[in-house]
Amino acid sequence: MNLAQALFMGLLQGATELFPVSSLGHSVIIPSLLHWSFKQSDPTFVPFLVLLHLGTAGALLVLYRSQWIEISRGFFTAAVRGSITTPAERLAMLLLTGTIPAAILGVFFETRIKSLFASAYVAAGFLVVNGVLLFAFEQLRRRAERRAALDTKPREEQELSFAQAERISFFAAAVIGACQALAFLPGISRSGVTIGGGLLAGLRHQEAARFSFLLATPTILGAGIVEVPQLFSTGVPLGEYLAAAVLSGLAAYASARFLLRYFRSGRLDPYGWYCVAAGVASLALLHFSL
Amino acid sequence: MKSSPFAIGLAVLGVVFLIVAALYALGVLQLFASTSSGPHFKHAILFAVLAVASFVAANFARPKTA
Numbered sequence: 188m189n190l191a192q193a194l195f196m197g198l199l200q201g202a203t204e205l206f207p208v209s210s211l212g213h214s215v216i217i218p219s220l221l222h223w224s225f226k227q228s229d230p231t232f233v234p235f236l237v238l239l240h241l242g243t244a245g246a247l248l249v250l251y252r253s254q255w256i257e258i259s260r261g262f263f264t265a266a267v268r269g270s271i272t273t274p275a276e277r278l279a280m281l282l283l284t285g286t287i288p289a290a291i292l293g294v295f296f297e298t299r300i301k302s303l304f305a306s307a308y309v310a311a312g313f314l315v316v317n318g319v320l321l322f323a324f325e326q327l328r329r330r331a332e333r334r335a336a337l338d339t340k341p342r343e344e345q346e347l348s349f350a351q352a353e354r355i356s357f358f359a360a361a362v363i364g365a366c367q368a369l370a371f372l373p374g375i376s377r378s379g380v381t382i383g384g385g386l387l388a389g390l391r392h393q394e395a396a397r398f399s400f401l402l403a404t405p406t407i408l409g410a411g412i413v414e415v416p417q418l419f420s421t422g423v424p425l426g427e428y429l430a431a432a433v434l435s436g437l438a439a440y441a442s443a444r445f446l447l448r449y450f451r452s453g454r455l456d457p458y459g460w461y462c463v464a465a466g467v468a469s470l471a472l473l474h475f476s477l
Numbered sequence: 478m479k480s481s482p483f484a485i486g487l488a489v490l491g492v493v494f495l496i497v498a499a500l501y502a503l504g505v506l507q508l509f510a511s512t513s514s515g516p517h518f519k520h521a522i523l524f525a526v527l528a529v530a531s532f533v534a535a536n537f538a539r540p541k542t543a
Contacts, residue, residue: 269536280533287530294523295509413519 190427192223193235197431200239201246201438204407205400205446207379207458208465209317212310215373216469219307231423237414238428242436244408247400250443254401258282274353278401284357285364285402292368293410300371311469313374318462320375321455324383328454331389342452349391352398359388364402374466377403382455392450400443484538491531498524 188196199217203210214236248255254275261275262283271277332338337345355363363384370377378399385395418425500506502521510517 266533266536269539269541283530283533287527290523290526294519298511409522413522 188223188231188235188427190430193424193427193431194434196235197239197242197434198438200236201243201435202442204240204243204435204439205247205378205403205442207317207321207376207382207455208462209310209314209370209374209376209379211370212314212317212374212376215305215310216307216314216473220469220472233414234418234423235428235431237411237418238432239435240407241411242432242434243439244404244411246436246440247404247443248408250440251401251404255404258401274351278353281353281355281357281360281398282401282405285360285398286405288361288365289367289402289406290409292365293371293406296368297371305373307473308470310373311466311473313372314462314466314469315374316466317375317379318459318464318466320383321379321459321462324386325455325459328386346391346393346452350389350394352385352390352394352401355385355388355390355398359384363388363398367402367406376462379455379458386455392453392455393447396446396450480538481540484535484540487531487535487538491528491535494524494528494531498522498528 196214196218199213200210203213257275258279261273261277262279265271265276265280271280329338332345335348337348340348363381366380366384367377369375369380378396381399381402382392382395385398386392388395390398418428497506498521501510501517501524504514504516506520507513507517510520
């Protein structure tokens, strides 16, 4: 992989990690469509992805730095006291609850599932499935809005009728966390399924996105830190990889800012359309070897 | 659900998770690991996190005196 390819992959990963469009799917499909010669089974590719993910996690830590300080403080206070009294303490415990199923499934199944499905064709197919899932989440949300007689109200007013992240149940947090395992399938978006899960749990779009991003941080950071020793294996062009990671972090930061603003009144539908269109187009391009 | 036996059970579970974490870190335990030799730090960290979560849950489940 040359420097330009590394930077492009950094930008792609950072931009698509937080959008509900599957960064892994894009990382599998786009190099194949561009006929790039590097192999994703190459031993230097995993350290490269690790650094890109650390860039994304770093961007999320910077974006939510004050919240993470409150969450960390809340976690230790509630853990020692043995009870929850503030929203920050509840959010800390919800994030722990959501992280555990993702961590268990990640440690035991991630590598096996990823290696089973790591082909551009499969990723393109799952990208279409991801789009259908996003539509389904929005349909269920619209049904909830109709049930609450909110469908005639302006979008921002509709959104205010739904809950903040701190209000969801611990069971819902665990289910949303477990949904992250679906993202081991290239083409299925981690943020897509967690934002969708948040919507089903009755959160506002913006709060579902915030919960998704907060939930992603320890998972991405944990996976990244565990893989760090691989960065020092021989033959890894650390300078190029670091530049790509910085670009990935910048793209992730901009994406998160955009999405939090977009989800004040926006829905998942446009991303659903994008995934279906991109998946179908990729399948056609791959089939005809264009 | 606050009761002493439940809290004790969770604390015991936490100790078991800690032992499993240590065994994975030392390379003694190879169960469900991708390679059959050497330490498995991913598994060790997971079980350490599960141990912490169990101890926290045990503290939550412990009946509090007013």
